[in-house]
Amino acid sequence: MIVLMGIPGAGKSTFYRAHFAATHAHVSKDNFRRNPNPRRRQRQLIEAAIQEGKSVVVDNTSVAREDRAGLLQIAGELGIPADVYVFPKDVEGSRDRNEQREGKAKVPIVAIYTAAKRFELPAEDEGFRRRYWVELSGEGGFAVREWTEDESERI
Numbered sequence: 001m002i003v004l005m006g007i008p009g010a011g012k013s014t015f016y017r018a019h020f021a022a023t024h025a026h027v028s029k030d031n032f033r034r035n036p037n038p039r040r041r042q043r044q045l046i047e048a049a050i051q052e053g054k055s056v057v058v059d060n061t062s063v064a065r066e067d068r069a070g071l072l073q074i075a076g077e078l079g080i081p082a083d084v085y086v087f088p089k090d091v092e093g094s095r096d097r098n099e100q101r102e103g104k105a106k107v108p109i110v111a112i113y114t115a116a117k118r119f120e121l122p123a124e125d126e127g128f129r130r131r132y133w134v135e136l137s138g139e140g141g142f143a144v145r146e147w148t149e150d151e152s153e154r155i
Contacts, residue, residue, distance in 0.1 A: 001046070001055070001056050001057075001058060001071065001074075001075045001078075001080055001081070001082040001083070002020065002024065002055070002056070002057045002058070002082070002083050002084075002085060003057075003058050003060075003062050003068060003071050003082060003083070003084045003085070003128075004016065004057060004058065004059045004060070004062065004084075004085050004087070005061070005062040005063060005068070005084055005085065005086045005087065005122065006061065006063070006086065006087025006088070006089070006134075007061060007063060007087075007089055007090075007091070007094050007112055007115040007116050007119065008061060008094060008098065008107045008111050008112050008115055009093070009094030009095065009096075009097040009098040009101075009107070009112060010087035010088070010089075010090065010093075010094055010097075011087055011097070011134070011136055011142070012059050012061075012087060013028070013030075013059055014140070015085070015087075015134060015142055016057050016059050018142065019142070019144075020055075020057045023055065024054065024055045024056055024057045025045070025049035025052075025054045025055070025056045025057070026056075026057055026059060027042055027045045027046055027049070027056055027057065027058050027059065028058070028059040028060060029042060029060050030059075030060075030104075039070065042058070042060075043074055046058065046074055046078075047074075047078065050078050050080060058071055061115045062084075063115050063116075063118045063119045063120065064118045064119075064120050065120050065122070065123070065126060068084070068122060068126060069126070072126060072127045072128070076127070081129040082127070082128055082129060083128055083129055083130045083131070083132065084122050084128045084130075084131050084132070085132045085133075085134050085144070086121065086122065086131065086132065086133055086134065086147075087134050087135075088133075088135060089116050089119045091112060091113065091116050093136070094112050094116075095109065095112060098112065130146065130147070131146070131147035132144055132145065132146055132147060133145050133146075133147055
């Protein structure tokens with residue numbers, strides 16, 4: 001399981017399409033916003049993908065430790081490792097990218113600020129196998145590097 005972590009507009013879905021769409025199932029609560037129990041639906045989709053032998057990318061904000069804990073619990077119960085890809089908390093950049101969106105893809109600005117306020121870097125003791133840092137680079141590209149202990153200084 002791969003968990004994408006970042007505020008709305010950080011580039012998570014674009015990153016998924018560029019790096020994982022060909023090999024991983026995509027699970028995002030954005031795809032079932034009207035579901036009365038989105039956590040249950042998310043779990044069903046993750047389990048279905050794993051049962052089909054697919055790896056899965058969970059593309060939610062996952063900005064708080066409590067958000068990630070449920071995903072790590074599912075991974076543990078399914079006996080699969082989980083990695084996290086962290087996108088920097090760039091409120092201004094996220095707002096700009098959000099302005100380029102249309103329709104349902106565009107989120108209320110308050111969602112960006114709310115997620116930014118809740119943003120907690122993933123700690124080593126959370127249980128991720130590996131942690132990665134993802135930054136936008138150039139014309140829609142991404143720079144990915146493995147986590148180092150000084151990452152907390154980047155926020």
